[in-house]
Amino acid sequence: MKHVVQRTCIACRRARPKKAMIRVVRAPDGSIRVDETGKANGRGAYLCRSRQCWHQAIGGTQPAQKCRLASALKAVPTESEWIALQEYARQLPEVDNTRSGILS
Numbered sequence: 266m267k268h269v270v271q272r273t274c275i276a277c278r279r280a281r282p283k284k285a286m287i288r289v290v291r292a293p294d295g296s297i298r299v300d301e302t303g304k305a306n307g308r309g310a311y312l313c314r315s316r317q318c319w320h321q322a323i324g325g326t327q328p329a330q331k332c333r334l335a336s337a338l339k340a341v342p343t344e345s346e347w348i349a350l351q352e353y354a355r356q357l358p359e360v361d362n363t364r365s366g367i368l369s
């Protein structure tokens with residue numbers, strides 16, 4: 266049996282297979298961005314492919330420095346990084362539809 270690496274969403278705290286999650290990385294240069302490959306260097310935080318989780322993690326109205334993503338990455342996104350994360354969240358499905366964890 267193949268071992269499936271699981272990661273925990275910083276918003277809903279559910280563990281899912283790593284490839285079902287989206288990684289956000291704080292790169293060694295301090296920049297914060299979505300890591301589509303899941304392999305970028307730096308401290309990473311994982312989120313479900315769900316707008317709900319993203320909004321919970323990056324906040325909508327609260328100051329960026331108080332969001333869960335900031336505490337997970339131990340760094341506060343700049344305004345432009347935060348806007349980019351909001352933009353990314355906007356194209357995600359409202360809820361994660363890969364709940365079963367089975368991806369083809």
Ligand SMILES: [Zn+2]
Nearest residue numbers: 274277313318
């Ligand atoms: Zn989640």
